Amino acid sequence: MVTVGIKEVAQRAGVSPGTVSNVLNRPERVAAATRSRVEQAIRELGFVRNGSAATLRAGQSRTVGLVVLDVGNPFFAEVARGVEDVVSDRDHAVILCNSGESPEKESRNLRVLAEQRVRGVLITPVGEDTSRLQRLRDRGVAVVLVDHSASGDLCSVAVDDVAGGDLATSHLISRGAERLAFATGPLAIRQCADRRKGARRALRNAGLPVRSIEDVVVPEMNAHGGRLAAEKLLAGDLPEAVFCANDLLALGVLRTLLQAGVRVPDDVALIGYDDIEFSSAAAVPLSSIRQPTYRLGKIATELLLDECDDPGGHAHQQIMFQPELVVRESSR
Amino acid sequence: MVTVGIKEVAQRAGVSPGTVSNVLNRPERVAAATRSRVEQAIRELGFVRNGSAATLRAGQSRTVGLVVLDVGNPFFAEVARGVEDVVSDRDHAVILCNSGESPEKESRNLRVLAEQRVRGVLITPVGEDTSRLQRLRDRGVAVVLVDHSASGDLCSVAVDDVAGGDLATSHLISRGAERLAFATGPLAIRQCADRRKGARRALRNAGLPVRSIEDVVVPEMNAHGGRLAAEKLLAGDLPEAVFCANDLLALGVLRTLLQAGVRVPDDVALIGYDDIEFSSAAAVPLSSIRQPTYRLGKIATELLLDECDDPGGHAHQQIMFQPELVVRESSR
DNA sequence: CGAGCCAATTAAAACGTGTCAACAACCCCG
DNA sequence: CGGGGTTGTTGACACGTTTTAATTGGCTCG
Incomplete structure (x- = not known):
């Protein structure tokens, strides 16, 4: 590993290291002739500035x-x-x-x-x-x-995740749903907690009791988590609508429900969150909350x-x- | 921005900078008593090793x-x-x-x-x-x-992308397809070129002429590219089967075909590449080539x-x- | 009791760049 | 021809760490 530094370049170009540094950082301060001489030396030697040294110096x-x-x-x-x-x-x-x-x-x-x-x-x-x-x-x-x-x-x-949760839930309610589920990752994750909060706000605004929505908490917010959530749902009375804390969960839920013969949206309506690219291409194109x-x-x-x-x-x-x-x- | 370095730590712990460095890099070389004194100083001052300096020194x-x-x-x-x-x-x-x-x-x-x-x-x-x-x-x-x-x-x-292309295409052929399309990104991308090569090998092995497969090249290998590819396909005679160079393309193709009223797989069979998580959850679950x-x-x-x-x-x-x-x- | 050894610690010299004050060369104008 | 300004270049130091060889002090063993 040959380490070619600013000094070698300087020597080859017949200037001082300071000038080479100037060429690198404030080219306008150095005369065109010297500059091109230095640039050529850089090219010939294959010099690459040592970022650590620069960082060290600059802080x-x-x-x-x-x-x-x-x-x-x-x-x-x-x-x-x-x-x-x-x-x-x-x-x-x-x-x-x-x-x-x-x-x-x-x-x-x-x-x-x-x-x-x-x-x-x-x-x-x-x-x-x-x-x-x-x-x-x-x-x-x-x-x-x-x-x-x-x-x-x-x-x-x-x-605004609270607004998003509200948006999703209000939509489900406006569709006539009165028994809902919220499939989510750990509520310690703020995004989950806020979306849940929004969902509850929507219920209140619609005059529905807070117990109309059941939390289904799973450890991972991915398709596998979605499968788990769906299995929990299938083990009890199915809700009329499920709001999922993100699209990955929703896709997992969707797939598991369909496999169990549940019709979406006729038996259970479903909405996700994030509107990832794939949601629109899902088996049943997924409603979602879009974020920029x-x-x-x-x-x-x-x-x-x-x-x-x-x-x-x-x-x-x-x-x-x-x-x-x-x-x-x-x-x- | 207060920069607390190894020196301040050394001074506070009443040792030399070298010892602090040893605590950091070869703790076993320094006596337990000094070590803990140094460690305490580190904690008290909130010292963080300067990686650039270490990098500079180490190369x-x-x-x-x-x-x-x-x-x-x-x-x-x-x-x-x-x-x-x-x-x-x-x-x-x-x-x-x-x-x-x-x-x-x-x-x-x-x-x-x-x-x-x-x-x-x-x-x-x-x-x-x-x-x-x-x-x-x-x-x-x-x-x-x-x-x-x-x-x-x-x-x-x-x-092995050639093998993958072969696998995908042989599968489509075994299903009875004789007029195929290969939707792909720029053939300058090796993955695309290799998968195409595999597809052609499959044709040869099945005794079909190479012109049985039509290349549909689009600039981007994502869902948007897939849409473009599908539009090109819809503009001509639809092939019996489409092999897409990746799943994003395939999902775009799938969606556009379905919107145009084409039935998959009855009118056109479809296979993608990569087997990303979402392929199995697509409107029509997508066949694909899985990679580790x-x-x-x-x-x-x-x-x-x-x-x-x-x-x-x-x-x-x-x-x-x-x-x-x-x-x-x-x-x- | 002194020579020799070991463990623990230290001082000093790098690493390669950026900066800044100082300096050289040149030009313009009086 | 000289003073002052401008432009371009230089040299030396600092950045914070790691490392090596050197030093210290304590200990053992002959």
Whole structure:
């Protein structure tokens, strides 16, 4: 491994290392002739700037961290795409971390990111405890919450999950449903708790008792979790409508119900959440709550980089999008 | 931004910086009493090791790069999950890059990764040209190809796409189809070209002329591309069966055909590729070619880290998995 | 009691870049 | 021809860690 550094380049081009550095970072300050001489030397030697040295010197790197609950979930994959697009435009890189909904993994990830001296962190936090994030921020790392609203001292980009839960449930009620189920992941996950809250608000507004909706909690928010939830439902009296905390769950539920001979939406109406690409192509096209997923990632990243570029003049913003009801066959 | 370094910790614990470093990296070399004193100082000051400095000193970081064609594709999301799991076990981090099938973006990404002094790079290359990768490797960065086979001087983990194309097409032929279509992304993408090659092999083996299959090339390998492909098909004589180069295409095709009133599989049989989770939940459950996606990411990463840990004794391996036919409603 | 050894600790020298004050060369204009 | 301004270049230091060889002090054994 031959390590060609700025010095070798300088020597070859017959200039000082400082000039090479200038060519790299402020090309306008160096005369055209010298510049092209240096550039040629760079090409000939195959020189690549050592990012760690630059980071060490500068105190921060050209990377941002992205911590999501599950890359396998198309929702987060889409967020990641938004992040990656912006970051790559600005010549930065993304360090992707999966917390898998575990606070320990989240902590570990944050430590690694802090060690890497990332400029900022985009995170969908696992729990409600933002103290670790505060400490990060105090250490000079910008933090933007994604799909989770913050309380004034942090930036956040989120979608109103209570409104979404209300939207979904009101829709089911307007269709005549009076006995509902809410299939969800652990209620410790804020998204789940909020959507549930919205569902209950919808019930109250419709004059229905809160016990009209039954919570079906499963450990994982994916298709397998959906299967489990459906099995629980099938073991009792089937509700008239099921609201699922995300589309992955809903697809699992749908499939299991169909296999058991239940007709959707005639026997049971179904609605999911996130409106991932595949929901519209499902066996019974799935109603869902649409979120501006790609924009979530994009805007969060812009906020983050703006905060990085001007830490003083930056005012924390809490952006809240409104979700949108998409009605398809599964609840028509 | 207060930067608390190893020196402050040393001062507070009443030891030298070297000892603090030892506590961090070889705890067994330092006496229990001093160690705990240092550890306490670390906790009290909230010290986090500066990774860039460590990287600068060591010459390489504790990160690996992952360059994929599209994070939005569940196939790659699943690969990423496999990578992330292994890497995080070994206390490393992943830098995720999207090449979006563009050689320019790929180059840019590789430059960033080289600057970051990643230990290794996992990449699904856009084109066939591996010279850039060779240069990377010569510079001391381990390289493992993912979903792309290498030719001896590089590690690779791939799935036999020719066999997969053959499998899919033979299946359609065995069902009685004699006029086929192959919906695909740009044939410059190796996966597409190989699957096409497999399809043609199947035709030959069945004694059918090569012109029995019509290529329908679209620019993007996602649901939108699938819609385009289906529209092209609908504009002419419908084939008896369509083989799609991936499931996203197939889902787009399926949806568009159904909307146009075409019955699947009665009018047109359909098979996809990748067997992503959603294929089984589609309007008409999709036949597909299954690949060991998660294992692809996992094994590639293990190979990569092994190469990093023992660059001398490492023999390059080309691992090739065999794909598997999954028959569902869409081609039954 | 001293030589020799071991364990624990330290001081100092890298790693490769960015920055900044200082300097050189040149030009313009009085 | 000289003073002052401008443009381009330089040299040296700092960033925070790891590592190596050197040092200290305590202990054993002859």
